[in-house]
Structure formats: C-alpha cells, structure tokens
Amino acid sequence: MPPTARIILPQEKLRPLIITLVCTMLTGASYGFGLYLFPMVMPEILHDLKLSYSDAGVITAAAQTAPLFMIPLAGYLTGRVGGLRLIVFSQIFGAALLLALYYVQGFFSLLIVVLLMRGWPLLVWIPLVMVAAEHIEFKWRATMLTVASSGACFFVFVDGALSSYFLERHHWRYLWPTAALCCLVFGVSAWLGLCRVNAWEYKRAGRSGKKRSYGELLKWAKTRSGVITFVVFALTGLTFTPFQTYLASYLRDNLNLTIAVTGAMWSVMGIAGIGGGLVMGVITDRMGARIALFLTFFLAAVSAVLICMPITTAQVMGMAVCYGIAQAVIYGLAPAYMSKILAPESSVTAVSAGTLLLVSTAFFGNLLGGWSSEYFGSFFWLYLTTGLFFTMGALVSLGLTREQQRTSTINRHNGLSTPCCQNQLSRCSSSRNQEEP
Numbered sequence: 001m002p003p004t005a006r007i008i009l010p011q012e013k014l015r016p017l018i019i020t021l022v023c024t025m026l027t028g029a030s031y032g033f034g035l036y037l038f039p040m041v042m043p044e045i046l047h048d049l050k051l052s053y054s055d056a057g058v059i060t061a062a063a064q065t066a067p068l069f070m071i072p073l074a075g076y077l078t079g080r081v082g083g084l085r086l087i088v089f090s091q092i093f094g095a096a097l098l099l100a101l102y103y104v105q106g107f108f109s110l111l112i113v114v115l116l117m118r119g120w121p122l123l124v125w126i127p128l129v130m131v132a133a134e135h136i137e138f139k140w141r142a143t144m145l146t147v148a149s150s151g152a153c154f155f156v157f158v159d160g161a162l163s164s165y166f167l168e169r170h171h172w173r174y175l176w177p178t179a180a181l182c183c184l185v186f187g188v189s190a191w192l193g194l195c196r197v198n199a200w201e202y203k204r205a206g207r208s209g210k211k212r213s214y215g216e217l218l219k220w221a222k223t224r225s226g227v228i229t230f231v232v233f234a235l236t237g238l239t240f241t242p243f244q245t246y247l248a249s250y251l252r253d254n255l256n257l258t259i260a261v262t263g264a265m266w267s268v269m270g271i272a273g274i275g276g277g278l279v280m281g282v283i284t285d286r287m288g289a290r291i292a293l294f295l296t297f298f299l300a301a302v303s304a305v306l307i308c309m310p311i312t313t314a315q316v317m318g319m320a321v322c323y324g325i326a327q328a329v330i331y332g333l334a335p336a337y338m339s340k341i342l343a344p345e346s347s348v349t350a351v352s353a354g355t356l357l358l359v360s361t362a363f364f365g366n367l368l369g370g371w372s373s374e375y376f377g378s379f380f381w382l383y384l385t386t387g388l389f390f391t392m393g394a395l396v397s398l399g400l401t402r403e404q405q406r407t408s409t410i411n412r413h414n415g416l417s418t419p420c421c422q423n424q425l426s427r428c429s430s431s432r433n434q435e436e437p
Contacts, residue, residue: 023128035117035164038101039248041166044334058111083131087190088190146277164262170344211413293337297394300390308380
C-alpha cells in the first residue's frame with residue numbers, strides 16, 4: 001500500500017463521523033438557542049415589556065411565517081455556497097439575532113427578532129438533508145438525521161441550566177449575549193473540524209435528474225404513504241410546537257410551580273432526549289420509521305395525560321422524560337423515512353414541502369394556544385387537545401409502508417441504482433477479485 005493511502009484512509013473514515021458531529025452540534029445550537037430558549041424565559045420578557053399572552057400568541061404565530069421565505073432562501077443558498085458551509089455560516093446569523101434580544105424594548109422589536117430567529121434553524125435543517133444525501137451512506141442516513149434531530153436535546157438541558165441561572169441570579173437580558181458567544185465558538189469549532197477532514201470544499205451538484213426527481217415525488221405523494229407522511233408533518237406542527245411554546249407559562253402561571261422545578265424539568269427533558277434520540281435512531285434502522293413514529297407520538301400522548309392530571313413534581317419529571325424523548329426525534333423521523341424511500345433529490349424537495357406544511361400548522365397551533373389562555377383563563381384545554389392529536393398521530397403512523405419494502409421495490413424496477421446497492425456491487429466485485437488466483 002502506498003504511503004499516501006495510509007494517510008488518506010483514516011481521514012476518509014473520519015469524515016462521515018466529523019460531519020455527523022458537526023451537523024448534530026450546529027442543529028442542536030440553532031434549535032436549542034433559536035427555538036427552545038425563548039419560551040423558557042417568555043414570562044419574564046412579557047412582564048418586563050408589559051405584554052400579554054395575546055401579544056405572545058401573535059408574536060409566536062407570526063414567527064411561524066418565517067419558513068415561507070427562509071426555506072426557499074435556504075435551498076437557494078445551499079446551491080450557491082454548499083450545505084456544510086451554509087450550516088456553519090448560519091451560526092453567525094444566529095449569534096447576531098441572539099445578541100439583538102438583549103436590546104428589545106417592545107412589541108415590534110421583539111416580533112422582528114423572534115420572526116427572524118424562527119427561520120434560523122431552517123438555514124441549518126434544509127441543507128442538512130442535502131448533506132446527508134451527499135456525504136453519508138444510504139444505510140446510515142436515517143440514523144444521522146435522527147441523531148442530528150436529537151442534538152437539540154442537549155441544548156434543552158443547557159437552556160434549562162442557563163435560564164434558571166440568569167433568572168435567579170441576574171436578568172434575562174444577560175442570557176442572550178452568553179448564548180450568542182456560544183454560537184460563535186461552535187461555528188469556529190465546526191469550521192476547524194471540517195477543514196481537518198477536507199470537507200469544507202464545495203462541489204456543485206448536477207441537475208440532470210431534477211425533472212425525474214419531481215416526477216417520482218409527485219407520484220409518491222399520491223400514494224397512501226405519501227399522504228400519511230404529510231399528515232404526520234401537519235400533526236407535528238399543530239401539536240409539538242404549541243406544547244413546547246407554552247409549557248413554561250402553563251407550569252408557572254397556571255400550576256404555580258417554581259422556577260427551580262421548571263428549570264429541573266427542562267434539564268431532565270434534555271437528558272432524556274439525548275438518550276432517547278440514540279435509542280430511536282436504532283429503532284428506526286432496525287424496525288422501521290413507522291414503528292418509531294408510533295412510539296414517539298405515544299410517548300407524547302402520555303406526557304399530555306400526565307400534565308393534565310392533578311400535578312406533582314414526580315409527574316412533571318415523568319412528563320419531561322416522555323416528552324423529551326418524543327420531541328428529540330419527531331422532527332427527524334419523517335425526513336429519515338423520506339430519505340429511505342425516495343431518491344436524494346426527491347427527498348430534499350419532499351422535506352422542504354413537508355417543513356412548509358409543518359410550520360403552517362404550527363402557526364395555527366401557537367395562535368390558538370395563546371387565544372385559549374385568554375378565553376379559558378388557562379392552558380389546560382390546549383394540552384388536553386394536543387393529547388388527542390398525539391393519539392391520532394400514533395394511529396395514523398401505523399399506516400405507513402415499510403421503507404425496506406419500498407426500497408426493494410425501487411431496486412427491482414431500477415436495478416442497482418441506489419447508493420446502497422452500488423456499495424454492495426462494489427463489495428461483491430472486490431470479493432470476487434480477491435478470490436481469483
């Protein structure tokens with residue numbers, strides 16, 4: 001073996017691992033700081049800015065419109081600068097938004113910052129699907145996307161610790177510069193890691209199969225699995241987003257729990273999500289995405305039941321474990337399913353369309369959540385309703401086609417056209433060459 005091969009081979013083996021770690025870290029930072037941290041300190045922000053929960057409902061609902069322009073922008077920029085580069089560069093954008101929250105003074109300034117911050121995770125998530133298709137083997141794509149989705153759980157744990165610390169000892173405004181500095185550190189670390197394994201260079205993808213991918217996507221969208229997958233996207237936005245948005249307000253304002261209890265709850269939720277994300281990733285690869293989706297919605301339904309019963313600290317922590325696992329993986333399961341049954345080009349387009357549907361239903365979920373508090377005087381009915389929708393999602397998920405069966409069907413019709421089959425063909429050819437005298 002030439003000396004150069006001994007140098008390149010370890011780097012080639014490390015590249016998928018480094019890319020997965022970078023994507024998990026930056027996805028977690030964008031969702032943890034850009035999406036989950038604000039609801040944890042929302043009661044204090046509303047109090048200091050003299051805003052009501054109706055104002056909060058308008059702000060959070062308006063923020064759901066960000067994907068309408070962020071998703072097309074993410075797709076355009078990915079084609080221009082590359083998926084990995086966009087994921088890293090987006091940390092600078094996110095850090096600037098986090099720092100801007102330090103200076104908000106009223107309704108409109110808060111609305112603008114939260115609106116833009118809601119689009120920040122999408123600048124990471126849309127390129128992430130393309131990165132998985134370009135750099136990760138077919139058989140590991142579902143695991144990579146699921147692990148990246150669960151990366152936010154670690155930051156939920158960090159968010160809980162940071163929010164409790166700053167609310168009890170300092171002020172919520174000082175929380176945001178700290179989070180901004182963390183984002184810059186993560187971005188620099190990711191850049192160094194990608195350069196280390198020569199993954200920073202960008203190669204523009206070809207466009208020869210674009211029309212064929214659209215045809216495959218439209219054909220699949222009319223099938224039972226296609227319809228159910230988009231229903232899963234819709235239910236995810238309608239339930240998980242308002243559940244997370246108003247959780248701190250419900251526990252502290254309606255159930256009169258202390259900041260210490262809610263901070264511990266966020267930490268438990270993050271820890272449960274970290275371990276649960278890895279377990280669900282294994283389940284997705286071994287048993288299929290439909291079983292993983294069923295278990296995810298089932299755990300979310302259990303968390304809604306626990307929070308609607310007469311509350312105790314043990315129930316709050318039990319809810320945190322169940323919901324922590326569910327919310328850790330739900331956003332990655334449907335894209336993981338699509339990545340297994342569709343071609344890479346088709347799966348990217350399908351995930352973009354599904355994400356638009358998700359944020360559209362999340363808009364109505366947040367709007368109705370804020371309205372329910374004003375109308376009923378409590379968020380109880382919001383969480384009772386989301387529990388029913390969680391149950392519906394669990395039952396609907398069982399109607400999905402097994403992705404293994406779908407993949408084998410595509411292979412029979414198209415031959416050895418998938419990356420997985422090409423890898424198998426290469427291994428078989430090399431084995432035969434080694435056996436020949």
